[in-house]
Amino acid sequence: MDQGSLLFSFGRAFLLIIFLSYMVCSIAESRAKPKVFNVMDYGAIANGKTDNSKAFLRAWREACEWEGKARVLIPQGTYMLYPVEFIGPCEGHMAFVIRGTLKAPSEAAQAGFYSAEKWINFRNVKGLGVGGGGTVDGQGAASWPLNDCGTNANCQTLPTTMRFDFVSNARIHHLKSIDSKSTHFTIFGCENLNITKVQISAPSDSPNTDGIKIGTSRHVGISRATIGTGDDCVSVLPGSSDIRISEVVCGPGHGISVGSLGKYVDEKDVRGVIVRNSSLRETSNGVRIKTWATDYASTASGFLFEDIVMDNVLNPITIDQNYCPHGACNQKASSHVQISNVVYKNIWGTSSSEVAVTLQCSESAPCNNIVLGNINLSYHGSGRAPSSHCSHVNGFSFGKQSPPSCL
Known part of the structure; x- marks a missing residue:
């Protein structure tokens, strides 16, 4: 092949490559849009x-x-x-x-x-x-x-x-x-x-x-x-993990809840729930963990409730292991949901009830490693100081505690 023919062949091949590249780019662009x-x-x-x-x-x-x-x-x-x-x-x-x-x-x-x-x-x-x-x-x-x-x-x-x-x-x-x-x-x-x-x-x-x-x-x-x-504004149910809730304004409603748990056999565990930088306004509950008093065992662990404002909330901080909304539960039963590693930190505002912190845990499976840090809740009522109530719970508190910690 002489030099002219060779250059012509190279030129055709180059143009073909340019054309194919253009077509591929056009197809890719059409797919991208x-x-x-x-x-x-x-x-x-x-x-x-x-x-x-x-x-x-x-x-x-x-x-x-x-x-x-x-x-x-x-x-x-x-x-x-x-x-x-x-x-x-x-x-x-x-x-x-x-x-x-x-x-x-x-x-x-x-x-x-x-x-x-x-x-x-x-x-x-x-x-x-x-x-x-x-x-x-x-x-x-x-x-x-x-x-x-x-x-x-x-x-x-x-x-x-x-x-x-x-x-x-x-x-x-x-x-x-x-x-x-x-x-x-x-x-x-x-x-x-x-x-x-x-x-x-x-x-x-x-x-x-x-x-x-x-x-x-x-x-x-x-x-x-x-x-x-x-x-509930947000409800985290069995089998959930790595749940992140932030910058939520809740109200009216029943608050931000984990549960209810323990109602059914073979429920999956709940772990890794973070609620932070949020506010609750005139809700019936603030941040709540609720379990039924049954023999069905599971675990709920790894919770952080941090930087939360309560505005006239009935029950700002609540663990309720005797959850019974219909009033027909076995009063002698005890929850077998094990709650552990729960931190409440930098929670402030007003409670519309005198008991601002209620940690009502299970006699069969007491709550473990519950932490209250820098809690500042006042009673939005007749000027009386708020109180807290704990049962069957192990943990500690640090920083300001209003109401006085029951841990």
């Missing part, structure tokens, strides 16, 4: 009356099959939505962007809604974002009279507003949840999930409207949240 799946393109109608479940599911299914980043978009407007399940696994990272308002049926019994355990369910998804600044409205007021769980241990549970089952590497952010029929957000079997910048609200007398429930999950974070409900 999220593809938008607008629910309006799948038949959604934003009139607040039409059931949009099928349209939302069609958008989700196509997005889930997209091999790059996918974004299901709910534009501004009001969308009626019946119970729906968004199921993975998906080919790529999923984003569920709520700009508008999603409304549940107002009557719980409509279309079998009463028997549904959840309204909006994300299940078996790896890599998920749910946010967008929109609102999910459970329209729970018509359903709350059906809830008799305060007096009936075998009550019918109403639907959770949004439930995450077996979801990993997820972020829930910039959302407002109002008037849930039952719990607002439930986290179960999840890993590496963070909830941030959410607003959760329901009236103080709305039954069982917990803000966020976490069970059988690990590496879960909750931060910069405002929660006011008729039950």
Whole structure:
């Protein structure tokens, strides 16, 4: 081959390499940008009356099959939505962007809604974002009279507003949840999930409207949240570990709770719960650990409650190992949940009861290594000094102690 032909061949090869590189970069760039799946393109109608479940599911299914980043978009407007399940696994990272308002049926019994355990369910998804600044409205007021769980241990549970089952590497952010029929957000079997910048609200007398429930999950974070409900602002249930809660404003409600624990056989342990830099306002409890007095054994350990403000809270610091909300428990039974390594540090403010610190532990499994450090709680009442009460607890205190430590 002469020199000219050789140069021509090299030139063609070089151009081919340039072209192929351009194509590869173009494909990579197209995959890097999220593809938008607008629910309006799948038949959604934003009139607040039409059931949009099928349209939302069609958008989700196509997005889930997209091999790059996918974004299901709910534009501004009001969308009626019946119970729906968004199921993975998906080919790529999923984003569920709520700009508008999603409304549940107002009557719980409509279309079998009463028997549904959840309204909006994300299940078996790896890599998920749910946010967008929109609102999910459970329209729970018509359903709350059906809830008799305060007096009936075998009550019918109403639907959770949004439930995450077996979801990993997820972020829930910039959302407002109002008037849930039952719990607002439930986290179960999840890993590496963070909830941030959410607003959760329901009236103080709305039954069982917990803000966020976490069970059988690990590496879960909750931060910069405002929660006011008729039950626990945050509830950490059996099988949870490495739970981090910070910058939460709670109230009204029942406070931030670990438990209840020990109600069922073979419950998994709870460990590694940190609550810090938070405030509780006119709640029935502050930071609480609660267990049933049963023979079912498990452990709860490694807790830190730090830098927390109590504003007129009925029971600011509580361990209750005789939890019995329905009043029909065996008074001779004793909890077999072993609570240990719990630190309360830098907690101050006001208590609306005279007993500001109650550490009521189990005779069968006394609490071990409970620490009170720099507690400064005054009685928001007639000027009398607050008190503390301890039973079956081993530990110590340091720094300022108001009320005087019972350890």
